[in-house]
Amino acid sequence: MTISFSYDRKQVIQALRYHFFTRVEIRILVILINVFTIAAAVLLYLKKIQPFSFLLFSTLWMALMLVIWRILPNSIYKRSHTFRDEFMMTINENDVTLTTERGVQHWPWQRFSKFIETPYFFHLYFDNRSFFLVPKDAFANITDQQETRELLRRKITNNSR
Missing domain, CATH: 2.30.29.30 (Pleckstrin-homology domain (PH domain)/Phosphotyrosine-binding domain (PTB))
Incomplete structure (x- = not known):
């Protein structure tokens, strides 16, 4: 055959995202950041930590997702x-x-x-x-x-x- x-650019970007999320190290990193962010939220609610700790983990989560979801696929698409x-x-x-x-x-x-x-x-x-x-x-x-x-x-x- x-x-x-x-x-198609949009389809390739989506395929690259699938590729990154199938990588074991990326999945483990995302899970760990999510667990720490949730733990920080619970501890903040229980007034065991300062709001800065929750802000730090939330910022890490946002930065990680931005890199994996936007920056990395777009940079690979542009370079190739x-x-x-x-x-x-x-x-x-x-x-x-x-x-x-x-x-x-x-x-x-x-x-x-x-x-x-x-x-x-x-x-x-x-x-x-x-x-x-x-x-x-x-x-x-x-x-x-x-x-x-x-x-x-x-x-x-x-x-x-």
Whole structure:
């Protein structure tokens, strides 16, 4: 199956957010900041701490969410030329081939460690930090999308590292 696509900025930003929140260290950090902020709120209510402590943890929480939700995805989007290219991708039983005006790249299925499906994309991971986004709206119909999903499940889930 061959698809042609380019990226929509808002969808890519949302996909990058999904990527960050799937990272274990980010989730642990968010949970810890939330726990400390809630604990600070309870202790403030019980008059065990000064309002400054609650303000400090609330500020940390806001700063963390601002960085993860806005700054990080936007900076990655702006720095990457990939999101401005036009792509042709061929997906078959043997490999995935990506074609741009700059060249052609072939990836055998063994190259991928996992895939994640989000509302707008299939994230094809090479390792924990590098991945390629395949937009779902690039498929002609829902049947092609489902066939690709099944192919990804068959070919990639057995490659976990």
